[in-house]
Each structure stands twice: as structure tokens, then as C-alpha cells.
Amino acid sequence: MKFKLVFLLAALVAFGLVGTAPSMGQDLIKIGLINADPNESGYRKANVESMTSALSKENGFDVSVAYSERKVENQIAAAQQFINEGVKYLVISPEVSTGWDSVAQSAKEAGVKVIAFDRVIEMPDDVLVASTVSDMRAEGDKAVKWLEDKKLPAYNIIHIQGQMGTDAQVKRSAALTEAAKDKGWNLVAQQTASWSEEDAKQVVQAVIDAKKEFNVIYAENDNMAAGAVAALDANGITHGKTGDVVIIGFDANQWALKEVLAGNWNLDVECNPLHGPLVAQIIKDLEAGKKVDKVRYIEEQAFDTDTITQAVVDGRTYGFEN
Amino acid sequence: MKNLMKNLMKNPLFVPVICLGLVLLFNLLTNAGFFEISIKRNNVGNWILAGNLISVFNNASELVILAIGMTLITSASGGQDISVGACVAIAGGVILKTLASKSGVPVVAAVSLGCLVAMAFGAFNGILVSIFNIQPMVATLILFTAGRPISSWITGGLSPRITNSVLDAVGNVIPGVPVPTPIFIAAFCVGFIFLTLRFTNLGLYAQAVGISDKAARLVGLSPRLVKFIQFVVMGLCVGLVAFIKVSRVGSIQYNYIAKDIEMDAILAVALGGNSLSGGRFSMTGSIIGAYTIQAITTTLLANSVPSDALSAYKAVVIIILVVIQSPVVKDFWRRRGKTDPGDSSLNPTKNGLPPHPQGAGPKANAGPNAGPNPASGSAASLSASLSASPAANLGPGPLPSLAPALGAGPVGT
Structure with a gap:
């Protein structure tokens, strides 16, 4: 009973604070932010921090946050709740892209606008006003273009794929397989290592054991590139800027960029998790009555041993070692 | 000759060895290069052996160690621990965090x-199973779900x-030793567990x-x-x-670390x-099983099976191996081999008592193992069951001396 009273009191105080805040300045824009699990990866952690810092009170937003705990049902329940609470925008990074029909319906009835970030979501155009995503295909194309410009005497490539069927895997794989077909590159091996460092080490070890010739490793994330390099090191094969094997990774974690800076890897293509500022800008534009693009690709770079600098490594906000 | 065959067929290790043999035979027929082993220098200048066979032994190491713990848990509790992969993530997180946080912490301490x-988490599972009597798969489901988030919390989501140099070794x-x-x-773990089973009652009590x-x-x-101890032992394996x-x-x-390894174990x-x-177990069988699984994985990699078909191929191989192991097929071969008529009634019972290993005399055939209901709860039947059929993996040592003790009165654990 006592506990209940304390709780009630605390709730009243909290409400009081929230209630008085908007009257102090301009009206805050009410937003429901639904993200994936912050513990999912270093990438997600950086994304969560970017979203919450960009959609802050100081920037004019009144944001309620919910996390998926890896279940899309939790996200859908949170979305319904936020709509009932009268948010103006729903900002969602869905666990799965489909199954959002009921949310779309409620949002439409309540006049709530939906913005998807980082991952695509299937909703009718009148509800889903904008999406900000990484262009995974463009990432793959950047790596392929760089590889072509390198003008290697031969292209014998080990292709280490991510978890099969994921957006990143499908598009990064497509970029390489199509290029290999066009340009006559030889894919010595094409195997999934399910984003895992140790699996990638096993895949490369198997290629080495089979005594197949190769001079490029195209690993679809940084961890798999690290696993592949571990296998090369164990077998006395040199790699990187001055070595025999060209190493390409994706995501551009800070620790991975250090490898590029040290010349152990050749190229790392960024997969930018910092969607916060972009989403904030889209909402401000919508509020100002401007037209916004349906799909906004987030800006992403690629760093090779020539373009990387200590400043780039220091400027990373994600993928820290410790 | 016929006798030899008969004895071989009766040996519980016969089929596991055949399974491993089949996988290796496939490689011998399709790709003899599979067995090549070469020696080279790695990038730090140490000699190292390389080749598919080395990769099989090297990469199977984790699975072998976990199979030891899983065998003991299976035997004692009649269930499986599905949290081992997640617990590996936890223990790995602890080791990594300790090594990363303060420079100078010796690896041994970490x-x-x-x-x-890991043993504490094993004990947690063990308490749920032994004291609260929860089915092992349900009890370990908790850490199966929560383990990886706990690991992420330990490392702060960083990698x-x-x-x-110690980790590298x-x-x-190890510099100067070319074997991974x-x-x-x-x-070492295999040797240790065999000595333990030989000289202590761990295995006997579990069974x-x-x-x-x-x-x-x-x-x-x-x-x-007894059940609790097996889970703590598993914790040590996990560590x-x-x-x-x-x-x-x-x-x-x-x-991703040790993902789905519990299923492989x-x-x-x-x-x-x-x-x-649960019940009777063969540790040697489990260890051969672990090497077989890694041999399958390495074979598939060596044959560049397409990624999207990898799991399907693995499933097909495993179905074949499991069917070879099934009582129906075993029974069929036994009848074909025209062994003594009593054997046809010796299907593994509910408790998985395997058909009698070699060395078990006619006395064992008449023992209570053949009976359908060992859970009848009689101490006499248990001690008879244990004493009548000394299993190869238990060794003759503790059994004869213990059987009277078991029959006679309380034995401390």
C-alpha cells in the first residue's frame, strides 16, 4: 500500500515535470521511437545512441522510446501504444519488415506518420512518409569498383558471405557475383560464415588445405575479414598493403579501420549506423511543410590504405575495442 | 571370423566408428587430397601442420570437450543442457573483459x-534440475535465452x-610444436575424463x-x-x-560465438x-561422435558446397548416420548375422541400456538389463544391473568392489 502511494507520487511528479516542459519553450514534437535490441551488436549500440541524442528535448523533440528485445511483437505493441498516446511520428527500425498492417491502419486513422530507419518496412505510401537506409548494394559496388581499379594481374577471390538471406548479405553478394560474371573474375570459394569470425577462419583454412590459389578475400563484414586474416596468418600467407592477398571488409568498425591504417587490410567499406541526424532533419522538413524523399540513403564511405588517416580512426563513434 | 564379426557388432562403439569411417571413406573416394598434411611456417615464424585432417582435429576440440559434459548430464539427468553455447559466450566475455580491462592480468587468472x-552458471542449471526437479531442457532454456545478452552486458557491448603471446600459443x-x-x-580433457571414470565413481553414479x-x-x-555435480562439470568444460x-x-x-554448438554436442x-x-553411456562413443560431426563440416567445406545448401547437406548426412544407429537397423543386421537367438530381444530399453558390450558373458545376457522396466525401484535389481554388466567404459576396476557395497548398504557420494 505504502509502495503504491510512493509510486503514485513519483508518477505525479514525473507527469508534472513532463507536463510543464513544453510550456517553457516552443512546442515539442511528440515522437514514438522504436528500435531493435541495443545489445544486438556494436553497430546497433551506436545507432541507438545516435537516435536518442539526435531526437533529444534540446533539439525540439519529445520522444518515447521502446526496444524490441528481438521480438517484432514487442515493437508492434509499442507502436500501438504510442499511437494511443497521441504521438505525431512513429520512428521505427523493424525486426522484420512485414506484418505491420495493423499498425499502418491505426496510424492512418490517428493521422500518425511513420519513418523507417536502418531497415525497410512494408507499409502503404500514405502512412510511411520516409525511410533512411544503408544502400547495401552501393556498398558492394564500391568494393567491386575499387577492386577493378586495382588492376590485379588475376582475380582469384574467396567470397565469405554473411548470414544467408539478410539484406546485407543478399546485396553485398549480388554486387560481387554479378561483377565476377561480367569481368570473368574467378570465385575460388563462395561460402557463408554467418557473420562469424571463427567460421570465416574455417572457411579460409579449407580453401588453403585444398591448395587452391587465391589473391583476394571479400568478406561481407569486419569480423569475417578478421577471421580470414587469422587463417592466413596461421598458414604463413601475407596480406594487406604489401602482402599477397587483398583483404576487403565491410562495416568500418573502429578496430577494423585500425587494421587498414596498419596496412593489414586493404579496404573497408562503411555501413553507417548514425541515422539520428538524418531522421531529425526529415521530421523538421516535414514540420516545415517541405517535401521529403521517400527513400534517403545514408552517406557512406570506403577507406583503403591510401585514404585512411589517424583522424578517420579517431573520429569513429562505433566499433570500439574497449 | 564369424565370432569376431559377432563380437564387433555387439560392441557399442562399432556403429560410431563405422559412421566416422563412412565420412572418411567418402573423402578417400572423392578427394584423396583430403588426407594430405603439410608443414609450413605461419606469419610469426612458427612451424605449423596444415591439412584437412589437422583442421578436423583442431576445430573439433571445443565440441569434444562439450560432448564430455553433455554425455555426463545426459546420463545422470536423462536430459540435455541447451545453454552451453550461451554459457560459452558468458565465460568468453568474462575472460576477454578481464584480459582487456587491466593490462598485466595473467591469462591463467582470467x-x-x-x-x-561458467561453473557458477552450471551450478545454477544444476540447482534448477536437481533441487527443483525441472526438466533439463526447460531449466537450461533460461540461460539459452539470457546468456548472450548477459555476455554483451559483461563486455559492455564492445568487442x-x-x-x-599466451593466447596466441x-x-x-606453441612455438616449436607444430601441432595446433x-x-x-x-x-588432455579426454585423458582426464577417462582417468576420472576409471578411478572414481563419477560415471558409475551418473549411470x-x-x-x-x-x-x-x-x-x-x-x-x-549426482545430477548437480554433472552440471558443474559441464560448467568447467564450458569455461x-x-x-x-x-x-x-x-x-x-x-x-555468434559457439552458436548452435549445444545441438552439435x-x-x-x-x-x-x-x-x-539417460542411463548407460559410452564416453568414447560421444567423443568419436564429436569428431564425426567436425569431419562432416570440414568435408562439406572442402567440397565447396554452396552456402544456401550447406545445412541441407549436413542434415542429409546426419539422417543417414542416425538411421544407421537406430535400433531397427541394428537389429536387422544382428539377425542377418545370425547371432544367438536371445539377442533379438535385446533392443535397447527405455533407459538406453545398449546391447551388451563385448566381455559381458552369458550371465549378463540373463541380467536385468533385458527386462523392460528397470525403474521398478529395487536396489537389488540396480546393483545386479550394475554388477552384471561391466561396461568397457567403466573398466572392471570399481565395479566388482562396488557391487557388494551397493547391495549391502549406503555409500557416500
Whole structure:
């Protein structure tokens, strides 16, 4: 009973604070932010921090946050709740892209606008006003273009794929397989290592054991590139800027960029998790009555041993070692 | 000759060995290069052996160690621990965090801490199973779900990368010794568990409890304590596996480290000819099973099976191996071999008592193992069951001396 009273009191105080805040300045824009699990990866952690810092009170937003705990049902329940609470925008990074029909319906009835970030979501155009995503295909194309410009005497490539069927895997794989077909590159091996460092080490070890010739490793994330390099090191094969094997990774974690800076890897293509500022800008534009693009690709770079600098490594906000 | 065949067929290890043999035979026929072993220098200048066979032994190390723990848990509790992969993530997180946080922490200390934490989580599982009597798969489901988030919480969601000469020696090779170190660690664990089974009653008690809780209690064993101990032993196995995993690449990914390894460990136990409902077990069988699974994985990699079909191929191979192991097929071959008529009634019973191993005389054939209901709860039947059929894996040592003790009165655990 006592506990209940304390709780009630605390709730009243909290409400009081929230209630008085908007009257102090301009009206805050009410937003429901639904993200994936912050513990999912270093990438997600950086994304969560970017979203919450960009959609802050100081920037004019009144944001309620919910996390998926890896279940899309939790996200859908949170979305319904936020709509009932009268948010103006729903900002969602869905666990799965489909199954959002009921949310779309409620949002439409309540006049709530939906913005998807980082991952695509299937909703009718009148509800889903904008999406900000990484262009995974463009990432793959950047790596392929760089590889072509390198003008290697031969292209014998080990292709280490991510978890099969994921957006990143499908598009990064497509970029390489199509290029290999066009340009006559030889894919010595094409195997999934399910984003895992140790699996990638096993895949490369198997290629080495089979005594197949190769001079490029195209690993679809940084961890798999690290696993592949571990296998090369164990077998006395040199790699990187001055070595025999060209190493390409994706995501551009800070620790991975250090490898590029040290010349152990050749190229790392960024997969930018910092969607916060972009989403904030889209909402401000919508509020100002401007037209916004349906799909906004987030800006992403690629760093090779020539373009990387200590400043780039220091400027990373994600993928820290410790 | 016929006798030899008959004895071979009766040996519980016959089929697991055949399974491993089939996988190797496939490689011999399709790709003899599979067996080539070469020696080279790695990038730090140490000699190292390389080749598919080395890769099989090297990469199977973790699975072998986990199969040991899984066999004991299966035997004593009649269930499986599905949280081992997640617990490896936890222990790996602890080891990594300890090594990364303060420079100068010796690896031994970090690994000991990791093992202790893993044993504590093992004890947690053990308490749920032994004291609260929750089915092992349900009890371990908790850590199966929560383990990886706990690991992420321990490392703060970061992925520290450690370069350390000790880790490098453990994950790759010790300078001057060309054989990958994980192979030695697995061999050490295997040797250790065989000595333990030979000279202590760990295995005997596990089987007694697994065959019948009630009967074990009547002869003075504490089923709770026995089951609990197996989970703590599994914790130690998990800690060692985490150490190897961390050493291999100098880091862990809490989401992917040892992913689905619990299923492979359970499969290793099953491929070893053990019943998953507990009771009698063959440790050698489980270990052969573990190497078989890695041999399959390496074979598929060596044959560049397309990624999207990898799991399907693996499933097909495993179906074949499991069917070879099934009582129906075994029985068929036994009848074809025209063994003595009594054998046809010797299908493995509910408790997975395998058909009698070699060395078990006619007395064993007449023993209570053939009976359909060992759970009848009689201490006499249990002690008779244990004494009548000395299994190869238990060794003759403790059994004859213990049987009278079991029959006579309480034995401390």
C-alpha cells in the first residue's frame, strides 16, 4: 500500500515535470521511437545512441522510446501504444519488415506518420512518409569498383558471405557475383560464415588445405575479414598493403579501420549506423511543410590504405575495442 | 571370423566408428587430397601442420570437450543442457573483459575466473534440475535465452581484441610444436575424463541415477548431488571451451560465438550410440561422435558446397548416420548375422541400456538389463544391473568392489 502511494507520487511528479516542459519553450514534437535490441551488436549500440541524442528535448523533440528485445511483437505493441498516446511520428527500425498492417491502419486513422530507419518496412505510401537506409548494394559496388581499379594481374577471390538471406548479405553478394560474371573474375570459394569470425577462419583454412590459389578475400563484414586474416596468418600467407592477398571488409568498425591504417587490410567499406541526424532533419522538413524523399540513403564511405588517416580512426563513434 | 564379426557388432562403439569411417571413406573416394598434411611456417615464424585432417582435429576440440559434459548430464539427468553455447559466450566475455580491462592480468587468472563463472552458471542449471526437479531442457532454456545478452552486458557491448603471446600459443601453436594447441587441450580433457571414470565413481553414479533415481536413493546415493555435480562439470568444460574460442581469434562475438554448438554436442552424444533418455553411456562413443560431426563440416567445406545448401547437406548426412544407429537397423543386421537367438530381444530399453558390450558373458545376457522396466525401484535389481554388466567404459576396476557395497548398504557420494 505504502509502495503504491510512493509510486503514485513519483508518477505525479514525473507527469508534472513532463507536463510543464513544453510550456517553457516552443512546442515539442511528440515522437514514438522504436528500435531493435541495443545489445544486438556494436553497430546497433551506436545507432541507438545516435537516435536518442539526435531526437533529444534540446533539439525540439519529445520522444518515447521502446526496444524490441528481438521480438517484432514487442515493437508492434509499442507502436500501438504510442499511437494511443497521441504521438505525431512513429520512428521505427523493424525486426522484420512485414506484418505491420495493423499498425499502418491505426496510424492512418490517428493521422500518425511513420519513418523507417536502418531497415525497410512494408507499409502503404500514405502512412510511411520516409525511410533512411544503408544502400547495401552501393556498398558492394564500391568494393567491386575499387577492386577493378586495382588492376590485379588475376582475380582469384574467396567470397565469405554473411548470414544467408539478410539484406546485407543478399546485396553485398549480388554486387560481387554479378561483377565476377561480367569481368570473368574467378570465385575460388563462395561460402557463408554467418557473420562469424571463427567460421570465416574455417572457411579460409579449407580453401588453403585444398591448395587452391587465391589473391583476394571479400568478406561481407569486419569480423569475417578478421577471421580470414587469422587463417592466413596461421598458414604463413601475407596480406594487406604489401602482402599477397587483398583483404576487403565491410562495416568500418573502429578496430577494423585500425587494421587498414596498419596496412593489414586493404579496404573497408562503411555501413553507417548514425541515422539520428538524418531522421531529425526529415521530421523538421516535414514540420516545415517541405517535401521529403521517400527513400534517403545514408552517406557512406570506403577507406583503403591510401585514404585512411589517424583522424578517420579517431573520429569513429562505433566499433570500439574497449 | 564369424565370432569376431559377432563380437564387433555387439560392441557399442562399432556403429560410431563405422559412421566416422563412412565420412572418411567418402573423402578417400572423392578427394584423396583430403588426407594430405603439410608443414609450413605461419606469419610469426612458427612451424605449423596444415591439412584437412589437422583442421578436423583442431576445430573439433571445443565440441569434444562439450560432448564430455553433455554425455555426463545426459546420463545422470536423462536430459540435455541447451545453454552451453550461451554459457560459452558468458565465460568468453568474462575472460576477454578481464584480459582487456587491466593490462598485466595473467591469462591463467582470467581463465580461472572464466571457468569459475561458467561453473557458477552450471551450478545454477544444476540447482534448477536437481533441487527443483525441472526438466533439463526447460531449466537450461533460461540461460539459452539470457546468456548472450548477459555476455554483451559483461563486455559492455564492445568487442575487445587482445593480442597476447599466451593466447596466441593456445589458439594457434606453441612455438616449436607444430601441432595446433587446441588438439592437445582436447586430448588432455579426454585423458582426464577417462582417468576420472576409471578411478572414481563419477560415471558409475551418473549411470545409477540415470537408470533409476529411486533405486539409486535406496542404495544410498544422492541423486540430487549426482545430477548437480554433472552440471558443474559441464560448467568447467564450458569455461575451457570459452578459453579456446577466445584464443583462436583474440576476441569474441557474443552473438555468434559457439552458436548452435549445444545441438552439435547433443548430436555427438547421440551419434556415439548413447540414449538421450539417460542411463548407460559410452564416453568414447560421444567423443568419436564429436569428431564425426567436425569431419562432416570440414568435408562439406572442402567440397565447396554452396552456402544456401550447406545445412541441407549436413542434415542429409546426419539422417543417414542416425538411421544407421537406430535400433531397427541394428537389429536387422544382428539377425542377418545370425547371432544367438536371445539377442533379438535385446533392443535397447527405455533407459538406453545398449546391447551388451563385448566381455559381458552369458550371465549378463540373463541380467536385468533385458527386462523392460528397470525403474521398478529395487536396489537389488540396480546393483545386479550394475554388477552384471561391466561396461568397457567403466573398466572392471570399481565395479566388482562396488557391487557388494551397493547391495549391502549406503555409500557416500
